[in-house]
Structures are given as structure tokens and as C-alpha cells.
Amino acid sequence: MFDWMADTYGLFTGWLFEEAVQPAMYALGLMDWAEEAFHWLDFFVFGLLGIGVVYLVCRPLEAWRPVERWEDGSAVWTDVVYTLLARLGILPLLAFVLFAAVQVRIEGLIADSGWVPPTLESTFPTLREYPLLALLIYIVILDFGEYWRHRFQHTFGWWWALHSVHHAQKQMTFWTDDRNHVIDDVIAAAWFGVIAVAIGVPPGQFPIILLVLRLGESLSHANVRLDFGRVGERLLVSPRFHRLHHGLLSAGATGKNYAVLLPVWDWIFGTADFDRGRYPSTGDPTAPESLASGGWLRQQVDGTKRLLRALRGRDA
Amino acid sequence: MRWRLPSLVLPILLALAPAARADLVYVLNSGEASITVLDAVTRQEVRRIPVLREPHHLVLTPDGSELVIADSGGNEVFFVKPETGEVLRRARISNPYHLEYSPDGKYLVVASLRRDQVDILDAATLELVHRFRPGDKPSHVAFTPDSRTVFVTMQGDRAVAAFDMGTRTHLWTQEVGPEPAGIIWHRGRLIIGIMGSDHFVTLDPVTREVRHAFTLGRGAHTIFPSPDGRSLYATSRVDSRLAEIDPETLAVRRTWAIPGGPDCLTFDPEGRVWMTLRWIGRVAVLDPRGETWETVRVGRSPHGIFFKPRRDGIGGDFALSMAGATSGTRPLAAPLPRRPHAGAPPPAGIMPGSIPPAPAIPAALRRTP
Numbered sequence: 001m002f003d004w005m006a007d008t009y010g011l012f013t014g015w016l017f018e019e020a021v022q023p024a025m026y027a028l029g030l031m032d033w034a035e036e037a038f039h040w041l042d043f044f045v046f047g048l049l050g051i052g053v054v055y056l057v058c059r060p061l062e063a064w065r066p067v068e069r070w071e072d073g074s075a076v077w078t079d080v081v082y083t084l085l086a087r088l089g090i091l092p093l094l095a096f097v098l099f100a101a102v103q104v105r106i107e108g109l110i111a112d113s114g115w116v117p118p119t120l121e122s123t124f125p126t127l128r129e130y131p132l133l134a135l136l137i138y139i140v141i142l143d144f145g146e147y148w149r150h151r152f153q154h155t156f157g158w159w160w161a162l163h164s165v166h167h168a169q170k171q172m173t174f175w176t177d178d179r180n181h182v183i184d185d186v187i188a189a190a191w192f193g194v195i196a197v198a199i200g201v202p203p204g205q206f207p208i209i210l211l212v213l214r215l216g217e218s219l220s221h222a223n224v225r226l227d228f229g230r231v232g233e234r235l236l237v238s239p240r241f242h243r244l245h246h247g248l249l250s251a252g253a254t255g256k257n258y259a260v261l262l263p264v265w266d267w268i269f270g271t272a273d274f275d276r277g278r279y280p281s282t283g284d285p286t287a288p289e290s291l292a293s294g295g296w297l298r299q300q301v302d303g304t305k306r307l308l309r310a311l312r313g314r315d316a
Numbered sequence: 317m318r319w320r321l322p323s324l325v326l327p328i329l330l331a332l333a334p335a336a337r338a339d340l341v342y343v344l345n346s347g348e349a350s351i352t353v354l355d356a357v358t359r360q361e362v363r364r365i366p367v368l369r370e371p372h373h374l375v376l377t378p379d380g381s382e383l384v385i386a387d388s389g390g391n392e393v394f395f396v397k398p399e400t401g402e403v404l405r406r407a408r409i410s411n412p413y414h415l416e417y418s419p420d421g422k423y424l425v426v427a428s429l430r431r432d433q434v435d436i437l438d439a440a441t442l443e444l445v446h447r448f449r450p451g452d453k454p455s456h457v458a459f460t461p462d463s464r465t466v467f468v469t470m471q472g473d474r475a476v477a478a479f480d481m482g483t484r485t486h487l488w489t490q491e492v493g494p495e496p497a498g499i500i501w502h503r504g505r506l507i508i509g510i511m512g513s514d515h516f517v518t519l520d521p522v523t524r525e526v527r528h529a530f531t532l533g534r535g536a537h538t539i540f541p542s543p544d545g546r547s548l549y550a551t552s553r554v555d556s557r558l559a560e561i562d563p564e565t566l567a568v569r570r571t572w573a574i575p576g577g578p579d580c581l582t583f584d585p586e587g588r589v590w591m592t593l594r595w596i597g598r599v600a601v602l603d604p605r606g607e608t609w610e611t612v613r614v615g616r617s618p619h620g621i622f623f624k625p626r627r628d629g630i631g632g633d634f635a636l637s638m639a640g641a642t643s644g645t646r647p648l649a650a651p652l653p654r655r656p657h658a659g660a661p662p663p664a665g666i667m668p669g670s671i672p673p674a675p676a677i678p679a680a681l682r683r684t685p
Contacts, residue, residue, distance in 0.1 A: 010616060011596055017595050018575065018576070022535070023554060026534050031511045031535060032472060035617075038594075038617060119391075131349070205349075
């Protein structure tokens with residue numbers, strides 16, 4: 001079954017590439033980028049697939065046991081716009097291509113000395129024979145990086161000014177995962193891209209890693225009364241675990257539960273809250289109403305203003 | 317009781333008889349960091365070899381004993397025993413994309429597409445002898461038969477660059493057309509696929525005259541001589557085609573429209589053409605005497621391909637004379653004899669048959685040691 005799905009996926013992307021992407025690149029005189037474009041299709045198609053998979057998993061859950069019900073769900077539609085803009089792979093791709101290009105140049109300089117930088121598998125040769133294990137290790141490392149990026153978003157005033165766009169949502173659903181200021185998205189993509197390149201994530205595995213992380217992140221934002229049990233809560237970030245992070249009392253630097261996929265980081269660094277009884281309301285009480293209920297553009301503008309104020313040393 | 321003896325002995329004899337070994341086909345899955353090893357008869361995958369990142373091209377060592385596979389994203393080449401698929405050893409090399417041994421077997425030249433460098437390595441030790449930085453996106457490599465000059469297509473510069481292997485100098489760069497890709501030495505001149513266009517060109521290495529060779533289709537890509545030297549086969553990847561080319565006149569004899577982006581080729585002893593289809597994760601097997609082909613599923617974005625005969629009666633000379641064994645760039649001056657070359661004894665370490673009869677080398681490229 002999985003084999004059939006993988007083959008169908010491959011045939012579909014091949015058809016798309018041959019019929020649409022490659023002829024366009026030929027017409028634009030960009031054929032020497034054809035292989036990169038073929039890889040990019042994975043991001044695009046994986047982005048579409050990701051949205052579909054997340055919807056199929058999360059929407060029934062939200063309908064089944066919602067934490068909250070709202071009369072007017074227009075704020076949720078703004079989050080849908082965020083998702084469509086973010087999940088077609090544009091920003092992560094830019095970061096990856098940019099940093100891969102930088103990496104190539106740096107490695108080229110280093111290679112002049114005769115030394116070639118290591119990768120995870122060249123450092124631990126056993127991993128060559130176990131690509132799935134290598135993939136899991138890459139995910140763990142990247143998730144660790146995401147934990148610290150998230151903590152820093154809550155630690156530095158200017159970064160919190162950006163991140164509060166994400167936290168301002170009072171109607172949190174699985175769509176909320178992508179609700180971010182574009183500058184915050186760029187920083188996040190750069191952060192992720194630098195780590196991915198530093199540890200040598202294979203380009204072919206990059207979309208799979210993104211898919212796994214994003215499925216976990218979307219589920220954790222879902223408006224569903226769901227926890228994974230006493231043990232499961234410590235293994236994987238649940239909607240309950242992350243809702244606590246989005247609770248009114250968690251905004252800013254005093255937050256809890258920063259983990260993106262694996263709660264073990266909160267456990268280790270003392271920021272975990274495993275209270276399974278609470279499903280608090282979400283939102284940032286310090287943020288203007290426009291960040292909560294404004295449209296995409298309004299939120300971006302106001303988020304930028306808050307950033308500038310924070311950089312000038314005034315309260316965001 | 318007389319019937320019992322053969323019925324008992326036959327199975328034992330059959331069991332003791334050496335099993336006929338199927339020919340193997342190696343396919344480099346550049347999009348999923350692996351190598352598929354196919355049984356050429358059943359078309360079944362018999363082995364999958366994991367690699368680090370992104371294998372693109374491969375080449376046979378001059379003595380034919382090892383297959384050298386370049387993992388460009390993984391910054392390494394590794395050596396595989398072609399009879400079994402066993403990985404013998406690995407070596408750290410900077411971003412190896414396309415590679416080729418000099419015909420005298422002394423050097424390995426590696427083009428690094430992403431790092432804009434062309435490396436000359438000592439074939440025996442793999443030590444870096446010299447590095448050129450000739451321009452943007454060095455792509456494919458071809459030698460003169462006397463090993464003295466190496467040519468590299470420069471995809472980002474619309475050009476071919478020539479290097480003197482003796483003095484280690486950059487001789488010249490000649491514009492040939494947008495995004496040149498595959499290149500072979502063919503009877504005193506070079507044939508180059510112009511990927512940003514629909515045709516191939518010839519380049520005279522002495523006068524540097526560039527001429528239109530033949531038109532195939534948009535995304536003209538690579539060209540390979542058949543093992544018997546009686547045909548050339550060329551591919552285009554936008555207009556997804558394979559063509560048989562007359563090696564004398566460079567006229568297109570036949571064209572097949574094969575969807576999926578045909579790229580690298582290899583040949584089996586029956587004359588069938590095996591080609592990777594980059595965009596659909598397939599290998600196509602075409603008998604040029606017919607109109608149809610079959611496809612075999614492999615990994616994602618298959619690129620380099622190599623047919624390894626293991627049957628009785630087919631020697632290493634077949635593999636060495638085959639374009640697929642040498643990334644399509646081993647010099648082919650004239651149709652190869654069916655038997656190993658019977659001329660002067662080859663240099664040490666070079667198998668008979670690996671060096672074709674001396675071609676007509678242009679006077680300007682002839683040098684005394």
C-alpha cells in the first residue's frame with residue numbers, strides 16, 4: 001500500500017514537472033536549475049499533501065470534542081490564509097536553498113584545504129545502514145533546535161513582539177500553527193535551515209522532516225479536548241500540552257511547554273507542565289485587538305509596529 | 317531400479333553445478349540517496365545500497381574491477397564490486413558530480429557542479445593533484461584518447477573549458493550554447509548536448525569551431541556511443557526523446573518519444589538500451605530494433621546507470637568498451653573490435669580492450685612527452 005502510494009506520488013510529481021515546470025524553465029533559460037526545481041516540487045506537493053493530511057486528522061477531532069465553540073469563526077479563516085501562504089514550501093525552501101548555496105561555497109573554501117566537512121552519517125558510520133534511524137535522529141536534533149527558538153521567542157522583547165501575532169489568537173484551531181508574522185517566519189526558516197545544513201540533512205529527507213514536524217505542530221494547536229495519557233504526554237506534544245502554552249497566563253517570558261514535537265525538552269529544562277486537567281482559554285491579553293481579530297495584512301502591519309517599538313526600547 | 321539412479325543423481329548434479337548468474341544493472345537514485353541493483357533478466361530489485369546524499373554519476377576503474385560511484389551531496393565516492401554489489405571502500409572527495417578516468421588510467425578528473433571546481437586526482441591514491449576553478453557549474457567531463465587534454469562543459473557559462481593534463485593549465489574556454497551538458501570525444505572532435513536548446517553541436521578542439529550537429533528536441537542532454545561503435549544514442553529531457561545517431565554523418569536515424577525524461581544510458585550484450593527516466597523513477601529498456609520499450613520501477617530521480625554482464629562468455633572488455641561504464645565519455649575512435657584489442661600491449665593496470673585503436677588526433681593536440 002505504502003509502496004503504491006509512493007509510486008503514485010512519484011508519477012504525479014514527474015508528470016507535473018514534465019508538463020508544467022520543466023517547459024517553463026526551458027522557456028526562461030533556467031534549465032541548469034531543473035534538478036533543483038524537481039526537488040522543489042516535493043516541497044510544493046508535500047505542502048498540499050500536508051494540508052490535506054492535517055485537515056483529515058484534525059478536523060474530525062475538533063468536531064468530536066471541541067474545547068471551545070464560537071458563534072463567529074471569522075478569525076479562524078485568517079489562520080487558513082496563513083496556512084496556505086506558509087505551507088506551500090516557499091519560505092522553508094528559500095531558507096534551505098539560500099543556506100545550501102552558502103554551505104556549498106563555505107565547503108568549497110574548506111575543501112581547498114583537502115578537508116571535507118562531516119555529516120551525521122560520516123561521523124557515525126553505522127547510520128549509513130539505517131537511513132530511517134538517521135532520519136529520526138535528524139528530527140530529534142531539529143526539534144531540539146525548535147524548542148530553543150521557541151523559548152527565545154518568548155525571552156527577547158523584540159522577538160515576542162513578533163511572536164505575539166501567533167499568541168493573540170483567541171480561537172485557536174489546527175490552522176493556528178501557521179499564524180506568524182512574516183519576519184518571524186523568515187527567522188524561523190533561517191534558524192531551521194542553518195541547523196539542517198550544519199548537521200547535513202539530506203535534501204531528499206527535508207520535506208519528510210517538515211511534514212512530520214508540521215503534522216505534530218498542527219495537531220498540538222487543534223481545538224480538541226485531548227491528551228495522550230500520563231505516559232504519552234511525556235512522549236509527544238498533545239493538544240492539551242500545547243494549549244496550556246497558549247493559555248492567557250503563559251504569554252511572554254513566563255511561559256511553559258515550549259516543545260514543538262517532543263515534550264522531553266521541557267522536562268529536561270524545567271519548563272514542563274503536565275497538568276492534564278486544564279484547557280485554558282487562549283490569547284495574549286497585552287496584544288491589541290487587531291492582532292486577534294484583524295485580517296492578515298492588519299496583523300502584519302501591527303506586528304511590525306510592535307516590533308519597532310520593542311526595538312526602540314519601548315513596550316511592545 | 318534403473319530409473320532410480322538418474323532421478324537421484326540429477327538433482328544432486330544440478331545442485332552442484334555452478335548457478336548461472338544473472339546480469340546486474342546498477343541505477344543511481346539521486347533523489348533518495350540509494351542505488352538500486354536490478355536483476356537484468358527478471359527486472360527485480362536484488363539489492364538496494366544506501367548512500368549518503370545524492371549519487372549522480374559512476375565510472376568503472378581502468379582495470380574494470382570496481383565501480384566508482386560519486387555521491388555529490390555526500391562528498392564521497394565509493395567503490396563497489398560490480399559482480400556482487402559489495403561496497404569495498406569509500407573516499408572523501410569534494411562534491412563529486414561527474415567523473416572520468418584518463419584513458420591511460422593515471423588520473424581521475426572530477427567535475428563539481430555546485431562548487432565550480434574541476435579536480436584532477438591521482439587515480440591510485442585519490443590525492444588531489446590540481447584544482448581548477450574555471451567558471452560556473454562544471455558539468456560533464458571528456459578526454460582526448462591520448463589523455464593529454466580534458467574538456468568540461470560549463471553549464472552556467474554556455475561554454476566548454478579545455479585543460480592540459482601535462483602542464484595543468486587552463487587552455488581555453490569556448491562558448492557553445494546555453495547550458496551545455498553531456499560531452500563526448502568522437503573521432504577527433506567533441507559532441508556536446510546543448511540543454512538550453514534543442515540540438516547538439518560539434519566542437520573542433522583545434523580550431524574551436526562550433527557547428528550544429530543534429531537537432532533532437534528541447535533540453536538536448538547527453539550522448540553515448542553504443543558498445544559496438546556503430547551508433548550513437550542521444551537524449552533530450554524536455555521533449556522527452558531518445559535518438560539513434562549515425563556516427564559517421566551524425567544524422568538522426570531514428571527517434572523514440574519516451575516519457576519521463578531519458579538521461580543516462582547503458583547497453584546490454586543483446587544491444588538493448590537501458591536508460592534512466594529522471595522524472596518518473598523508472599528505467600526504460602528499449603530494443604532499438606523495435607518500437608516498444610518496457611519500464612522498471614527504481615528509486616526517485618534515477619540518474620547514472622551501468623549494466624554489468626555476469627554471464628559466461630562476456631568479459632570485462634564488454635563493460636569497458638561500453639559507454640555506460642564510463643559515463644559515456646571514454647574515447648571511441650572507431651567501432652571497437654568484438655575481441656579485445658590485439659595491438660601493442662596496454663599499460664600496466666589497463667585491461668585489454670579498454671583502449672581503442674589510436675584515433676586521429678589533431679596535430680595541435682599531439683605532443684611529445
